[in-house]
Amino acid sequence: MALSLFEGLRFKPGKSFVHKLDPRAKLLTSLLILITAFMYTDVVIISILLFLEYVLIRVAGVSGMWLKTLRGALPLATIIFVITFFTRMTDKGITFITFYESFAFAYRLVVFLSSFSLFFLTTTPEEITLTLTKLRIPYQYTFAFVSAIRFTPVLAEEMQSIMDAQRARGLELDKGGFLQRIRKMIPVLVPLLVNVLRRSYELAEAMEVKCFGVSKNRTYLKELRPTGKDYAFTAVVIALFTIVVVARIFYIQPALHIFGSLGLLG
């Protein structure tokens, strides 16, 4: 299930409004969703963020892949929930607010992961490269980052086939206690690591053969040119973010107010 998280990093071609948006506008949107998610522990606000993401995802027509990301994020969210719960429990005991905060922390992680999924699902690797280059990140680093993103789904597939091969050798990955299951991952992770190293050497050789890094003044086939739609979209996103920041300053947290009025916050 966790492997489906990587599905959300794979570009899905499309001709939607979101696909055509300037990647910088999409990156800014993802970043602002991330910041907002970290500013609030209010489930109503986080749900609104998730809804806004969902609207964009529907417009882009990639809801299937996005849902896979959400599903893949569940194990991570569960870990966050458990860790937060035990940490808070020692301070506040087992109360409603302990549960609530643990849930909110896990929930916003899902929102954060899915916001980047929106960016990666609708932006080509070339556009990601151009975006990062425009942000004055050296091309070598950009290339390394984009390659990592590009190879992540491939690695997820490879991991699945290694798991299949080890299961065919009688390894029962889903049996046993937590520690036993972690130990059982060694036969999966070692070959995966070996394959990753082998692939990275091969990729490095292939890049050298193609004269990677020979010219300092690299040119690009495509240039990013923002249109009126991009500016309008960015303006709406910034306006919404400003509202969110102002609301935070005035401590507008609907869920907390509701729970407070019900006397659940102690």
Added chain:
Amino acid sequence: MPAVEFEHVSYQYKSGVKALDDVSFTIERGELVVLMGENGSGKTTILKHLNGLLKPTEGRVVIDGTDTRTATVAQLAAKVGLVFQNAEEMFFESTVREEVAFALKNFGYSEDVVKRRVEWALRFMELDAYAENSPFILSGGEKKRLALAIVLAWGPEIIALDEPTIGQDSLQKEKMAEMVRLLNTQGKTVIMASHDVEFVADLSPRIILLSRGKVMGDGDAEEVLTDMEKLAKCSILPPQVVATLNRLQDLSITRRTLSVEAAAREVVEKIWR
């Protein structure tokens, strides 16, 4: 009881690709069967159904009397040893000996049985000299043999091989063919997926011809590999001997055979007349 029964099996991947479409066949114990077909024809999907890694979307697969839907992969793996196409990329232990012992430990064999079986499998696959070496430093052919040794060690009745000749030179292919024949002689049911027509022609097995997830032909090697029409439909080139005889139609040679000797005799006779 047959070793393998596929009853109207269809399988659709999560991506929506229909890999198998109403596939039915039966494989008896001790048979040597090769699945042939173009890329994406469903060969590997069939092999993955044998040990329950994939369960049919429709229909049922029965292995040695067990419906795969009612058994775990580990239970089926005890009966079906599947050697993956890139099995050598799954090694993780520090020595060849430990790599072979891994599956036996998973199946819960006692230490002395593990030791005995590991020794036997390494000797059988002529790898005993490398027992203490790292599996990562073996040559391509040795890695393939190690992958087979791993499976043979736990003694499954059915051996499934996915493209065993990929990346092998002619000598290694010959050795692989020898091993396959030996296993078959010992009564094992061997099921293989292969593109390699020359290798398959040499083994003379029963062939199940696949195209786009459907069975296009099923018969002995001579019958299937000389049927130019069916081979073309499945994007398979005929073995060289069949192609050569085909080009000699002007000599009114009508015989179709996989035997080079029989073909040569036929040609000489025609020319002599």
